[in-house]
């Protein structure tokens with residue numbers, strides 16, 4: 151095996167692709183701002199420099215290891231280069247650490263202290279002009295004044311999520327990282343997965359906090375505050391209090407929430423079992439009829455938003471089941487309120503989630519009763535840790551208490567929702583039992599290597615082979631959909647999670663730094679599953695009781711009312727191109743992605759030609775717009791606001807004659 | 822029917838949009854030709870309108886943020902409308918030392934540009950500063966479209982704008 155000499159020690163290497171990995175193997179922690187193991191190397195920040203003797207000072211993250219190479223990690227040269235790079239970064243940084251949400255977890259802050267940057271000798275432009283902060287949406291806050299241009303967010307959004315919402319813009323001293331045209335995230339395609347926040351080394355991208363709303367409710371004696379805690383949180387939170395990665399701290403979470411004043415402390419796992427009852431039934435029904443296959447899971451709100459924006463044709467394939475968070479909210483606001491004879495308005499439902507996108511999901515208007523959201527506030531694992539510290543609780547020495555009942559019971563199938571592949575596996579366990587009367591004994595997935603974003607499995611149930619796929623990245627989801635459309639992916643059930651490793655790698659979790667950390671959390675969940683007496687959702691007695699008392703059977707009318715939802719195309723871009731001036735009749739042709747692909751551009755040209763032929767340029771305002779939210783039926787055009795679907799070029803003349811001409815005549819009569 | 826602008830102007834939009842599509846067609850709807858495509862579009866519109874960039878992104882199957890990144894990286898592209906006369910004033914070191922800023926102030930004042938405004942309302946002039954034009958011997962330098970005006974003073978600059986205005990007004 152080849153060797154490298156690091157600070158005088160011989161270190162062997164083999165599969166390592168860069169010097170940084172070898173140095174880390176030697177137990178030396180080099181600083182990195184722009185390196186992320188699951189993203190392409192960038193080599194911009196110069197934090198990770200090492201002294202390679204005659205070859206000079208090189209960035210270890212972009213230099214491959216070589217046999218016999220000697221390097222030093224803390225030579226004077228290295229220290230000088232690194233310190234200067236840090237000083238330059240700090241020079242244009244809005245250094246208000248004391249009031250920054252990232253304080254204590256910020257790499258820049260850490261390095262400035264660790265490498266002894268004591269003065270910054272340069273003028274700081276953010277002292278004079280601050281760039282505007284983007285807090286346009288419920289999930290992510292972007293503060294460009296804290297950006298060190300490491301590009302991590304750009305690469306994770308593009309390479310991992312395939313979204314490409316963020317990119318570098320401008321040049322020289324004016325380079326920034328931003329969405330197109332400097333728009334707000336709410337006005338572009340962002341799905342709020344928050345992965346950009348997980349890789350941002352500073353406070354430039356953070357998950358939006360809502361602790362205040364929660365503490366206000368806790369301090370209001372007229373409110374009954376009901377908590378639910380998602381599976382991934384219990385194997386993440388402990389890290390923030392120094393416990394080993396993957397430790398299950400659910401008992402301490404329950405205690406901590408009670409001590410902070412929670413009236414009920416329930417488990418989202420209960421709702422995960424409920425989700426499986428509904429989703430497995432839905433799946434079996436589709437298998438029977440052969441309609442709506444493959445079935446896509448719909449627990450991940452980032453994936454749902456992407457599907458609504460970009461894959462309208464797949465919406466009938468999405469499970470109509472609400473996510474566990476929203477099923478839980480609906481059950482609390484409907485049945486818990488009824489059973490405990492309380493006014494819904496006095497119940498505040500708070501969820502603790504590993505996720506940024508759940509904050510968006512909770513605010514979707516369909517998840518509300520009379521304008522009151524089912525889930526009133528969503529805090530992340532990190533926010534819960536902050537609350538615990540603010541209440542002065544010594545977390546690690548708290549006793550373990552159980553969840554409240556009845557929504558505290560759950561099975562092993564529920565807890566694995568928190569890791570990639572878990573939802574599909576849980577659904578299959580119940581589907582298998584329903585078809586065969588027996589329990590599925592083998593685990594669907596063998597443990598995955600960290601960084602694996604897509605897996606598949608086959609299970610034979612009662613003579614039928616069921617093909618299952620799971621992806622844990624939106625880029626992998628897009629690739630799978632492309633294959634599916636080409637007829638190369640004959641799956642029956644497809645689970646999509648946006649975050650690396652599933653929700654254990656969500657943006658609300660403690661800092662991730664390595665993929666291995668996420669895998670450890672997933673192992674923690676698998677251990678809970680394996681240690682559970684019951685490992686199938688249909689064996690959850692509290693769920694059975696809920697059906698007996700309120701919901702009848704899975705997919706019943708009542709279940710549909712409370713536990714299911716519907717999807718709709720979503721506009722991605724708010725813009726239009728004005729092509730010809732005024733005129734009383736407005737004709738808009740959609741050139742959004744879906745309609746464009748279906749030939750809307752040719753339709754548009756035909757309209758232009760027809761107007762000219764009839765000498766009617768004066769009568770019609772023709773424009774191109776970017777989506778009417780009916781993408782599945784495109785190409786679409788609108789005449790005076792009335793949308794006409796399937797306006798293929800061949801129909802242009804007919805539509806012109808039957809709709810546009812009469813509209814012009816009417817308009818003439820009015821004048 | 823309400824009074825309308827003369828027809829040719831109303832046809833502009835569609836004609837330009839058709840040009841955009843011709844350009845895309847010519848480059849095979851292929852994003853590897855992005856820079857050339859943007860150059861042609863800028864030649865048509867004299868800048869890169871946001872809605873058209875979004876359309877180009879859609880048509881090339883690329884993300885608008887990527888197209889925006891490219892459009893803002895190259896100095897040749899402008900995302901602001903440009904005037905028929907593009908006034909570029911050098912504020913490189915040599916020109917700055919030879920008092921380019923008073924010239925800039927005189928020009929902006931003469932054209933009635935509000936702070937942050939780049940182009941006059943009638944789209945006749947746009948004004949920007951650039952760094953060294955490589956003509957330091959002639960500092961301070963102003964370039965209008967392709968013509969170089971050396972050793973500018975505030976008075977000379979105003980005179981030059983007056984001449985252009987007179988020419989344009991009589992042409993109309």
Ligand code: SF4
Nearest residue numbers: 307340341343344346
């Ligand atoms: S939240 Fe997700 S989709 Fe939005 S910018 Fe960040 S990484 Fe991209």
Ligand code: SF4
Nearest residue numbers: 297298300301303350
């Ligand atoms: S926002 Fe954060 S992750 Fe993105 S480039 Fe700036 S510092 Fe890096």
Ligand code: SF4
Nearest residue numbers: 450505648649653656
């Ligand atoms: S994978 Fe989980 S944590 Fe990530 S966006 Fe989806 S639901 Fe949220």
Ligand code: FES
Nearest residue numbers: 184193195196211
């Ligand atoms: S981590 Fe290597 S250059 Fe940034």
Ligand code: FES
Nearest residue numbers: 740742745778781
């Ligand atoms: S692209 Fe959505 S309706 Fe045309």
Ligand code: FES
Nearest residue numbers: 911913916954956
């Ligand atoms: S500084 Fe103006 S031309 Fe060189």
